[in-house]
Structure formats: structure tokens, C-alpha cells
Amino acid sequence: MKLTGPLLLLVLLAVAGLSRAQVKTSLLDLTNSIGSILPALSRPANHSRIFYAVMFDAGSTGTRIHVYTFINSDSAGLPVLDNEMFHSIKPGLSAYADSPEMAGHTVRMLLKVAKKTVPRLEWKRTPVILRATAGLRLLSPDKAQALLQQVQHVFDESPFLVPDDSVSIMNGTNEGILAWISVNFLTGHLKAQTQTTVGILDLGGGSTQITFLPKLRVSCVFRSLSSCSYLGHGLMAARLATLGALGAEGTGESHINSYCCSYKRCIIHTTVSVSSPGYAGYKLCYQEVLKVVKGIIHQPYQLQDSNVFYAFSYYFDRAVDAGLIDGVQGGKLEVRDIKKRAKEVCNKMTKYPPISSFLCMDLTYITCLLKDGFGFKESTVLQLTKKVNNVESSWALGATLDHFHNLKIH
Structure with missing residues (x-):
């Protein structure tokens, strides 16, 4: 991905944060930079100020389409996000x-959502x-x-605006x-008058990210964005790593013992299954997942309580599965709440199988990732x-905002 404009600034901040160098930039500067990325609309003054963008998120467990409707701001500030149409496969x-x-x-099917959402007259100026x-x-x-080339072919056949770096x-x-x-x-929190920001925790299927703006001691305007990503430590990948089953598919039928699984087998692949060696429980399961986290996931610099x-993606999904939050409204949880439910699920699952055979392992991994990996206290509150x-909640909107300044939309 070619990095320019505001994202380049943020990447430089992230690198500086990792090296603990001081970068003289303020949140106000950052907001002003992002405000300069709006597309120039070469249309009559009395024409609609509405414009659209189509962003595909090709993740490890699914492909999602986000069709955003924006209203061009009267000022040089940020655009107004009017609506999002979302669908996943x-x-x-x-x-x-x-x-x-x-x-x-798959992509061709999802493009039908974009065609139904974006007015036909806007297709040629709507980036995909x-x-x-x-x-x-x-x-x-x-x-x-090979996969990206197939997507590029579908995009080139579509009636939408296809930028040079549309697929990557x-x-x-x-x-x-x-x-x-x-x-x-x-x-x-990106408005010019705002002096605070929020951090994000994203747990995908293949990777996990933590990003936040630390409060450095030297001055409120000496700030470095801290962003860490761990490939192979998303929830699905962590399951395989915990069980030592990475690459096990296609190697013939095999069976793995795990203290994180109940007496009912957990199917990973069609040829790989998992069950408990006789006793399943939180403490022994925690020791299994700790091997995946310890020494690999590190507490970010300047992380403060x-x-x-x-927190979103699988953090949200597993909290819903565990009955900790509402599936629509979400909610606030302390890290200890996740730990407590992990103990309950793991220690009772031999008698009361959970709704998901992997719920014990997943909740235990999330607890371990937050505590022993990122270094959060048990009293830390997550939204x-x-x-x-x-x-x-995803990176898709941010990617869309970043892309605008490279596009000449007519």
C-alpha cells in the first residue's frame, strides 16, 4: 500500500514510537492533515455534495464489503459519513x-451490493x-x-472507478x-478541538493489532502513535498454534489432546480432531495458550491504564458467545470479567458442554493475550x-479516508 498524506504521518509516528524518538506533532496538526484528503468534486455548485466509496475487506475468515455514503463538508474539515451499507460472505x-x-x-457477488447502493449515475466516479x-x-x-489477479479482473470489468492500486x-x-x-x-476524537483519543484492539482470524496514542511525559504535543501487529496470533491461527496443529491439514488423519477441549471432539480440519486427555480445566488450558503468547506478544511502550x-472483531464475538455483553449494543467489560467467564466455561465443560467447543480455549487465549501479552491490568475496562x-468497527473506513487524497473523482 502506497503511504502518503495523513497515513504516512501516522506511520512515521508509529515508527518513532517504537524507537522512542520524539516527534513534534500535535493532535491539531493531525486533524488538519486528515482534513486535506477530501476529493475535489468537479461538478456544478448546485449539484449534490454526496459522494460514495466502496471498500472490500478481504480477511482470513470472510470477505466484507463496505459501501460508504459521504457528504462533502462546507469547511476544510472532515467529511460527514452519512451511511454505511455492509455485507459479508x-x-x-x-x-x-x-x-x-x-x-x-465472491467479489463479483458482493459488487451487486454496491450496484444496489450507489446510484447508477455515480458508478463511474465511485472508487472500488x-x-x-x-x-x-x-x-x-x-x-x-493469483487471488489478487482474479479480483483485479473483476474490478476492471465493473462500472466503478478502479484506482491504480485498487487491489493489494x-x-x-x-x-x-x-x-x-x-x-x-x-x-x-479527530476533531480539531478534541485533545484525547481512544485506543483500539482488533482480534481477527489470522492476526491481532493494538494501536493507541500514548500520553508521553515530556509534553502534550510530543506524541508518538504506537501500533503493533502480530501475524499468526489472530483467534483462528492461535487455536492451531496452541494445539501445535499448524500445517496439519492434508497430512492424514490425526488426533490431538488438549486441556482446552471438552470430551466432545473439536474439529479443526476434516483430518484433525481434538479432545481432552481426561480432564479439562482453566489452569491447564492457560498453560497451553501461554506458550503461544509469552515471549512473542509484548506490552507496548507507554501503555497506561x-x-x-x-475492542472489536473476535473480542466482541466471543464476549457475546459467552453471554458477557449484548449482541447488538455491546458493552463495557473489565479484563477480569473475561477471565472469570473463561474459568467458568473451562472448569464446567466436562459436565456442561459450552455453546462452542472452542469457547474455553478462545476465552482463555483472549485473557492471556490481554494480561500476559499486552500487559493490561485485570481492572482495565474495555469497550x-x-x-x-x-x-x-474496522480499518475499512480509515482506509477509505486515506485513499481519497490520491483519487481524482469526477
């Missing part, structure tokens, strides 16, 4: 690594973009490229930064959310 594009033409079919994440990052370069794989750091932009845009974090102001 499972599995992800990486599932078609050996039949890439199916990846093209796809960014792939951990699912394709974990594939071999040849297989990933996004690295994990950018994923975290763009998600941070999305959530702070939606919560109003005062930072407000929004679990799927949507913010009726818009999906």
Missing part, C-alpha cells in the same frame, strides 16, 4: 487458494478498493498473487493504524463493540 479469499476463480466469483489482510499474508506469494495486501501495522483512524473518526480502548454510530 464466508469463507475468506484465502480458502480459494487452489481455485482462485472462486475468489473472483480491496485490501487483503492476514489470510493472504499467510499464503505463499504465488497463491496470494495490507501489512499489519497499517491495519492497526487505519482501524485507529476509523474508531477515532466515528467517536469524534488511563488509555480508553475499543466491546461491533459498530460505532451504526458503522462497522
Whole structure:
């Protein structure tokens, strides 16, 4: 992904944060920079100020389409997000690594959503973009490229505006930064008068990200954005790593013992199953997942308990499955709440099988990731959310905002 404008500034901040260098930029400067990315509309003054963008999120477990409707601001500030049309399809594009033409079919089906949402007269000036994440990052370069070529072919056949870099794989750091932009845009923390921001925790299938703006001691205007991404530590990948089953598919039938599974077998692949060696419980399960986290996931520099974090994707989904939050409204949880429910599920599942055979392992991994990985206290409060102001919590909106300044929309 070519980085310019505001995202380049944020990436530089992230790098500086990792090196602990001081970068003289303020939140006001950042907001002003983002405000300069709006597309120039070469249309009559009395014409509608509405414009559209189509962003595909090609994740490891599914492909999602976001069709955004914006209203051009009267000022030089940020645009107004009027609406989002969202739809998703499972599995992800990486599932078609050996039949890439199916990846093209998936994208073609989702484009029907865009055609129904965007007025026909706006198709030629509405950009269509796809960014792939951990699912394709974990594939071999040849297989990933074959999938991207199929998507590019579908885009080129579509009636929408296709930018030069419309299809690509996004690295994990950018994923975290763009998600941070999305959530702070939606919560109003990118406005010039705002002096605070919120951090983000994203747990996908193949990777996980943590991004926040630390409160450095030297001065309120000496700030460095901290963004860390861990490939292979999303929830689905962590399951395989915990069980030592990475690459086990296609190698013949095998069975794995795990203290994180109940007496009922957990099917990972059609040839790999898992069950308990006789006793399943939280403590023994925690020791299993700790091997995946310890020494690999690190506490970010300048992480403070005062930072407000929004957690989404599988953080949200598993909290809903565990009955900790409402599936629509979300809610606030302390880290200890997740730990407590993990203990309850793991220690009782031999008698009372959970709704998901992996719920014990997943909740235990999330607890371990937050505590032993990122270093959060048990009293740390997280805002679990799927949507913010009726818009999906993800990097997609941030990627759309970043892309505007490179596009000449007519």
C-alpha cells in the first residue's frame, strides 16, 4: 500500500514510537492533515455534495464489503459519513487458494451490493478498493498473487472507478493504524478541538493489532502513535498454534489432546480432531495458550491504564458467545470479567458442554493475550463493540479516508 498524506504521518509516528524518538506533532496538526484528503468534486455548485466509496475487506475468515455514503463538508474539515451499507460472505479469499476463480466469483457477488447502493449515475466516479489482510499474508506469494489477479479482473470489468492500486495486501501495522483512524473518526476524537483519543484492539482470524496514542511525559504535543501487529496470533491461527496443529491439514488423519477441549471432539480440519486427555480445566488450558503468547506478544511502550480502548472483531464475538455483553449494543467489560467467564466455561465443560467447543480455549487465549501479552491490568475496562454510530468497527473506513487524497473523482 502506497503511504502518503495523513497515513504516512501516522506511520512515521508509529515508527518513532517504537524507537522512542520524539516527534513534534500535535493532535491539531493531525486533524488538519486528515482534513486535506477530501476529493475535489468537479461538478456544478448546485449539484449534490454526496459522494460514495466502496471498500472490500478481504480477511482470513470472510470477505466484507463496505459501501460508504459521504457528504462533502462546507469547511476544510472532515467529511460527514452519512451511511454505511455492509455485507459479508464466508469463507475468506484465502480458502480459494487452489481455485482462485472462486475468489473472483465472491467479489463479483458482493459488487451487486454496491450496484444496489450507489446510484447508477455515480458508478463511474465511485472508487472500488480491496485490501487483503492476514489470510493472504499467510499464503505463499504465488497463491496470494493469483487471488489478487482474479479480483483485479473483476474490478476492471465493473462500472466503478478502479484506482491504480485498487487491489493489494495490507501489512499489519497499517491495519492497526487505519482501524485507529476509523474508531477515532466515528467517536469524534479527530476533531480539531478534541485533545484525547481512544485506543483500539482488533482480534481477527489470522492476526491481532493494538494501536493507541500514548500520553508521553515530556509534553502534550510530543506524541508518538504506537501500533503493533502480530501475524499468526489472530483467534483462528492461535487455536492451531496452541494445539501445535499448524500445517496439519492434508497430512492424514490425526488426533490431538488438549486441556482446552471438552470430551466432545473439536474439529479443526476434516483430518484433525481434538479432545481432552481426561480432564479439562482453566489452569491447564492457560498453560497451553501461554506458550503461544509469552515471549512473542509484548506490552507496548507507554501503555497506561488511563488509555480508553475499543475492542472489536473476535473480542466482541466471543464476549457475546459467552453471554458477557449484548449482541447488538455491546458493552463495557473489565479484563477480569473475561477471565472469570473463561474459568467458568473451562472448569464446567466436562459436565456442561459450552455453546462452542472452542469457547474455553478462545476465552482463555483472549485473557492471556490481554494480561500476559499486552500487559493490561485485570481492572482495565474495555469497550466491546461491533459498530460505532451504526458503522462497522474496522480499518475499512480509515482506509477509505486515506485513499481519497490520491483519487481524482469526477
